[in-house]
Amino acid sequence: MELISVIVPCYNEEEAIPFFYKEMDRVSKLMNEFDFEFIFVDDGSKDSTLEIAKKLAQQDGRVKYISFSRNFGKEAAIYAGFDLSNGDYCVLMDADLQDPPALLPEMMNAIQNEGYDSAATRRVTRKGEPPIRSFFARQFYKIINQISDADIVDGARDYRLMTRKMVDTILDMKEYNRFSKGIFGWIGYDTKWIEFENVERVAGETKWSFWKLFKYSLEGITAFSVVPLQIASIFGIIFSLIAFIMIVVIIIRTLIFGDPVSGWPSLVCIIMLIGGIQLLSIGILGQYLSKTYLETKRRPIYIEKETNIGVQDEE
Structure with a gap:
């Protein structure tokens, strides 16, 4: 059977991982025509994220983990997950269940039956998000699409299912300063966008402060525009x-x-x-x-x- 690699970047997600694994296990059983591997990428967490991943690996042979020597950032975790995956397909997801695993069958259908190279998700609402943060996020998407060649959709999540060919293309881009949303759009390939309403975190707190998001937006602008x-x-x-x-x-x-x-x-x-x-x-x-x-x-x-x-x- 074809293999789906589920890549989960984690930073201090000890509270969310058990919920995520339970939901992904349920979805994987519904998609029993595929094999799965769950790759938890511990980005230098200071809590019990790694210990929980180890326990899950002992219980389930599909669970794999890698731990960084320090916090390198989500972009490094994404790259590591792609680099170590073996799947015919790769799906990138957050551990907090803001990326609903229930959408995965629809995303796979888009690739296998509709001829797309990837299926990506975007939020159509920002319910629960501070208004000032939502405003600046929308302005960022407008600006970067006007000044760069990267196609970045407003509300786009990192939650995306891709073919092996697309993942290999991403791995060929070995730049140190990475901005995955821009890379996904810049390399092209046919992508189907699947919309969903914003989902609150299942547990824990967001690691993205306004200042971190601002610096991340500058990374995106300097990475894809002069x-x-x-x-x-x-x-x-x-x-x-x-x-x-x-x-x-x-x-x-x-x-x-x-x-x-x-x-x-x-x-x-x-x-x-x-x-x-x-x-x-x-x-x-x-x-x-x-x-x-x-x-x-x-x-x-x-x-x-x-x-x-x-x-x-x-x-």
Whole structure:
């Protein structure tokens, strides 16, 4: 039978994993024409996430786990899950059950019977999410779709079922600074979008604060667009033209009307404005330079501390 690899990035999810496993076990029994493997990727958790995964592995041979030496971030966990999976199909899911496993049969039908390469999910509501967070999330999707080549759907979740060919293509992109939502859209392939209403976490608390989401959005923009660099250049051109025009105006006023230039408060404001624009432009340039710096180091995307995957394969 064909194998489905279920990849579950985990960071401090000790409360949610038992609920997730119970629900996935139920769904896997309904899809008994497939074999399953459950890969729990412990992203340097500080709770009992790894211990729970180990207990499940002892009870169920389908359960596999890998633990990182420290917290490398969800993007590294996603890559590791893809890298270690053996399935003919791979599905990426969160452990908190905000990605309903019950949608998996419909997603598989889209690939096997409708000819799609992947089936992805998107939320049509953001019930339970703070309004300010929802507002900025929607603005982010609008901005990144306008300034980049990546096709990122508003409300898109990481919950996605893919063929092995698509997963291998993702693994070929070995960049250190990863933004999976953008990678999924950038590589192409035919994708069917399945909509569902937002689901609350089954247990535990979200690890994504507003600040972390803001930094993640900057990662996405710098990873798939150079428009911010172009904006910095445009600022330079505009202020250079304004400065040139003002120089001409001041010279003419002085020669014709003998009008001395006065007003130090306005001068200070102009200096502050131009200085701010310069610092903004340098900051934008620094963001791209830092990404290049990290890529040239060629550091590993993740470091494995402990796993049972090789052991199970040998057995």
